[in-house]
Structures are given as C-alpha cells and as structure tokens.
Amino acid sequence: MLVPRLAAGWAGVILGLGALRWWGRRPGQSLLGWCLALLVIGLMGRQLWRVGRALLTQAADDLSSTPNGGRRVLAWAGLGLTGGILALPWGLWGLSSRFWVRLPMPATLVNWVTLNRRPVLVVSGLLYLALVLWGVIWGPRHLPVTTTGHRGTGWQMLSGLGVQVGLLASWFAMSLAVVAVNRLADRYFSTQVVRWVTRGSLLVILAGFTLAALLGAVTLIWSWCGQPIQRPIHPHWALRWPFWGLVVSWLVISGAVVAQTVRQPDRFQATVTISHRGVDHGVGVQNTLGALRHVHQEHPRYVEMDLHETRDHRWVVLHDENLQQLAGRSVTPHQLTLRQLERLTVRENGQSARLVGWDRYLRTAETLRQPLLVELKTTPQDSPGMVRRFARAYGRRLTRDRSAVHSLDYRVVAQLRRDVPALRVGYITPFNWVAPSSVPADFYSFQRLSVSDQFVAAAHAAHAPAYLWTPDSPAAMTRLWALGADGQITNELSRLQRVVAQPTRQAWWAVVMNFVLSYI
Numbered sequence: 435m436l437v438p439r440l441a442a443g444w445a446g447v448i449l450g451l452g453a454l455r456w457w458g459r460r461p462g463q464s465l466l467g468w469c470l471a472l473l474v475i476g477l478m479g480r481q482l483w484r485v486g487r488a489l490l491t492q493a494a495d496d497l498s499s500t501p502n503g504g505r506r507v508l509a510w511a512g513l514g515l516t517g518g519i520l521a522l523p524w525g526l527w528g529l530s531s532r533f534w535v536r537l538p539m540p541a542t543l544v545n546w547v548t549l550n551r552r553p554v555l556v557v558s559g560l561l562y563l564a565l566v567l568w569g570v571i572w573g574p575r576h577l578p579v580t581t582t583g584h585r586g587t588g589w590q591m592l593s594g595l596g597v598q599v600g601l602l603a604s605w606f607a608m609s610l611a612v613v614a615v616n617r618l619a620d621r622y623f624s625t626q627v628v629r630w631v632t633r634g635s636l637l638v639i640l641a642g643f644t645l646a647a648l649l650g651a652v653t654l655i656w657s658w659c660g661q662p663i664q665r666p667i668h669p670h671w672a673l674r675w676p677f678w679g680l681v682v683s684w685l686v687i688s689g690a691v692v693a694q695t696v697r698q699p700d701r702f703q704a705t706v707t708i709s710h711r712g713v714d715h716g717v718g719v720q721n722t723l724g725a726l727r728h729v730h731q732e733h734p735r736y737v738e739m740d741l742h743e744t745r746d747h748r749w750v751v752l753h754d755e756n757l758q759q760l761a762g763r764s765v766t767p768h769q770l771t772l773r774q775l776e777r778l779t780v781r782e783n784g785q786s787a788r789l790v791g792w793d794r795y796l797r798t799a800e801t802l803r804q805p806l807l808v809e810l811k812t813t814p815q816d817s818p819g820m821v822r823r824f825a826r827a828y829g830r831r832l833t834r835d836r837s838a839v840h841s842l843d844y845r846v847v848a849q850l851r852r853d854v855p856a857l858r859v860g861y862i863t864p865f866n867w868v869a870p871s872s873v874p875a876d877f878y879s880f881q882r883l884s885v886s887d888q889f890v891a892a893a894h895a896a897h898a899p900a901y902l903w904t905p906d907s908p909a910a911m912t913r914l915w916a917l918g919a920d921g922q923i924t925n926e927l928s929r930l931q932r933v934v935a936q937p938t939r940q941a942w943w944a945v946v947m948n949f950v951l952s953y954i
Contacts, residue, residue, distance in 0.1 A: 452687030479511025594657025706921030
C-alpha cells in the first residue's frame with residue numbers, strides 16, 4: 435500500500451484530517467474550514483478507490499485506463515462519507531466535537547430533543563443500526579465501488595469491521611498504558627520534564643492511532659473487494675521516497691496538533707465548586723435541610739438543588755419526578771399539596787429526613803449566606819405561567835443572594851432571562867450535540883461524558899462560564915479540570931476541593947487522557 439501514488443494519497447488524507455483538527459480549534463464558523471472538509475471527503479473517496487483498485491489489480495500507478503473511474507470515485511466517496519457519519523458518535527478521527535460544536539440548530543428543536551431525549555435516542559439508535567447495515571453490508575455490494583465479480587460477502591465485510599474494532603481497541607489499551615506512565619512521571623519529575631513527556635506521549639498515541647486507522651481502512655476496503663489474494667510486493671528503491679514523504683507529512687501535521695494541544699489556554703484554572711443536590715460524600719439526604727447545613731460547612735460556591743411544582747402551585751425541593759425511590763410511594767409532586775409533601779419522610783444512604791418546601795429552604799440558605807444553583811424542573815403537568823410566577827416571586831431575591839438558576843427546559847431559560855435580566859440563568863445539556871450559540875445562556879451546565887475542550891471554548895467565546903456535571907472520582911475531576919472547566923457540580927465536594935488544590939504539574943496526565951478520549 436506504499437506504491438508512490440497510494441503513499442501520496444495517504445499523505446494527503448493525513449494532512450487534510452490533521453489540518454481539520456488543527457483549524458477546528460478556532461471558534462465559530464469558517465468558510466475555509468468547510469471547504470477543507472469537502473476537500474478531505476474528496477481526497478478520501480479518491481484514495482479509497484485507488485486502494486480498492488490496487489488490491490484487485492495491483493496497478494495503482496496506472497489510473498488513466500480505468501473505465502468509469504469518476505463514477506467509482508463518487509461511490510467510494512459516498513461510502514467514506516457514510517463511514518464518517520457512523521464515526522461521529524465515536525470521535526470521527528478526533529473531529530466529531532469540532533463538528534457538533536459548530537452545528538447550528540433552532541432553539542425550539544434543541545429543546546424538543548432534550549425534553550424527549552429517551553425516545554429520540556431509541557429512534558437514533560435504530561437509524562444508526564440501519565446505516566451500519568447499509569454502509570457495511572448493502573452499500574459495498576450494490577454501489578459501483580468495484581466490478582460485480584469482486585464484491586465482498588456480508589460475512590467478509592463484518593469480519594473486516596471486526597478487525598478495525600480490534601485494532602482500535604488495541605490502540606486504546608496501549609494509550610491507557612501511556613497515560614499510566616504519564617501519571618508516574620507527573621509525580622516524580624519536574625514541570626519541564628513533565629511537559630516533554632507529555633509531548634512525546636501525544637506523538638506516540640497519535641502514531642498508534644494513525645497506524646490502526648490506516649490498517650483498519652485497508653482491511654475494510656479489502657473485505658469490500660472480496661478479500662482478494664495478494665501477490666507479494668518486493669521492496670524497491672522507488673518505494674523509499676513515498677514512504678519518507680508520508681512520514682514527513684505525518685510529522686508536520688502531528689507536530690502542529692501536539693503543539694496546539696499542549697498550549698491550550700484556560701487549562702487548570704480556578705474552579706467553582708458546586709455541591710450536587712446539596713450533599714457531600716453521602717452525608718444527609720439529597721435536597722434536605724440537614725444536607726444543606728452540613729455541606730455549607732465545606733464552603734461550596736453554590737449548592738445545587740432541584741424544584742418541582744406541587745398540586746397547589748407552590749414548589750417542593752425534590753429531584754425525582756416520582757417519590758417511589760426516596761419515599762416508597764408512587765406519587766408525583768403534582769398529585770400532592772406542599773403540606774402533604776412536607777409530611778413525607780425520604781430515605782437515602784441509611785439516613786432519613788422530611789421533604790422541605792422551597793420557601794423554607796431558601797430562608798435557611800439566606801440565613802447561612804449560602805448561594806444556590808436552582809434547577810427549575812418542568813413537566814407537562816405544570817400550571818400555565820409557572821415560570822413567570824417563579825420569576826416574579828423570587829427573581830430579584832435570588833439575584834440579591836448571588837444565586838443562579840439553570841434548567842433542562844430552554845423555555846425556562848429564555849423566560850427567566852427576559853423577566854429577570856440581572857439573574858444568572860444557565861442551560862443544562864444532557865448531551866452535547868449542538869453549537870452552544872444556538873441556545874444562548876449566561877452559563878452552561880454541560881454533561882461531562884460527551885463534553886470536550888471545544889464546548890468549553892465555545893462557551894468562553896460567548897463570555898459564558900462552563901460548569902460540568904457530575905464527576906465524582908478524582909480521575910474524572912482532574913480530566914475536567916484539564917479541559918478548562920470553570921466549575922464542577924459533584925456529589926463529592928470535599929474530594930473536588932482536594933483535586934483542584936493539587937499542583938498542576940501532577941495533573942498533566944489528564945491532558946494526555948483527554949487527547950485519547952477525543953479520538954473515540
């Protein structure tokens with residue numbers, strides 16, 4: 435696969451993908467970026483065709499005699515584009531977050547997807563499976579990617595896909611070993627040495643990924659072509675120059691990507707510590723006064739808590755929409771008045787407490803001078819004008835207390851920002867799949883599993899802090915700290931305070947880990 439034209443093609447693809455990753459660090463839309471993406475798709479289609487033809491004829495250098503060459507290039511480009519779509523949830527060779535963070539979407543559609551995320555995820559999963567079957571099984575057998583007599587069977591295509599998955603799994607295991615070495619280096623070496631170890635580790639990881647991706651791609655193409663038997667190619671001096679050209683291309687673009695990663699701004703900055711549901715290390719029952727009083731002693735910047743509307747149009751401090759798990763009763767807040775709810779005992783972690791109304795909880799927080807991060811929950815049973823009543827009754831008071839509000843329902847965010855401009859109002863993302871500019875807010879509460887430095891940078895570009903939820907292990911906290919998060923919402927507040935107090939030199943392994951995760 436290193437005959438001159440194939441090697442030049444691989445060099446072009448590597449340079450294109452690397453340039454997309456490097457350019458994608460710049461915030462906002464870019465005509466040059468989209469043109470570069472189209473160019474890379476074209477390069478990949480042409481390279482896939484060349485590899486397929488070389489596997490069948492071993493004549494990749496003589497492309498002029500191929501009948502229907504343009505049609506086959508388009509077919510291969512279509513397969514490559516399908517593969518790119520399938521790879522979007524799995525890193526897209528380090529580019530997926532750069533795509534999602536630039537995806538514009540109407541706020542109403544974003545909100546509908548968020549509020550109906552479970553059925554949307556089920557339907558999306560079925561569509562994804564159908565696309566896999568088309569892209570891997572049906573597409574290569576019916577598109578004119580090769581001549582009819584040289585198309586792989588379904589089993590051959592699945593086996594090729596399995597080889598690619600195995601290669602990427604091996605790369606991931608190797609990368610975890612490199613991260614472990616970095617953790618040891620962070621502990622025992624100076625800052626300067628740690629930086630050089632980080633750079634070398636990033637290059638090793640990128641080299642492994644490039645090799646796994648190229649071998650996997652060739653294996654898939656080989657399977658789509660019917661796994662033809664290959665004649666051995668004897669080494670020739672002419673192959674040396676294409677090989678070294680490929681190496682130089684990889685070194686140039688990889689060096690740029692590594693330098694950009696190491697020099698990322700806003701890393702390891704001061705972190706706002708936020709107690710999730712008002713607890714720390716399981717002491718107290720979530721969203722109760724006892725837990726609030728205890729966690730206040732740890733001095734969090736905010737205590738995050740949840741509100742549901744009750745049957746009598748008041749608010750109870752409660753996260754779950756059904757009380758079965760906490761109180762052993764299958765009822766919702768909308769079925770009971772606040773007085774009835776306050777009589778219920780909730781249990782968690784071997785402890786018990788009474789549910790508390792919002793007014794009493796707020797008075798207690800004000801007595802303690804503890805700012806709150808209020809999650810205002812919505813359901814289809816909410817009364818008309820619920821958000822406006824909340825804004826009128828508590829907006830100025832929360833502003834005076836230096837508290838903030840956030841919600842999964844963007845209608846709440848938009849309404850509160852209109853009614854109480856001085857109040858800080860944020861938007862919660864259950865998964866990160868759209869440009870933050872599509873849903874303007876004063877801050878963002880990003881779900882941590884799908885967040886990346888791209889979303890943090892996009893929030894900062896809009897002058898909005900990025901809070902991430904909910905890391906509970908030291909490793910997860912350190913990774914989010916390395917992403918440049920402005921704050922973390924956690925169930926382990928004291929643990930988070932210890933993590934962000936450590937010397938930054940001991941946390942550079944997290945930069946390497948984040949780099950690995952950006953590719954999957």
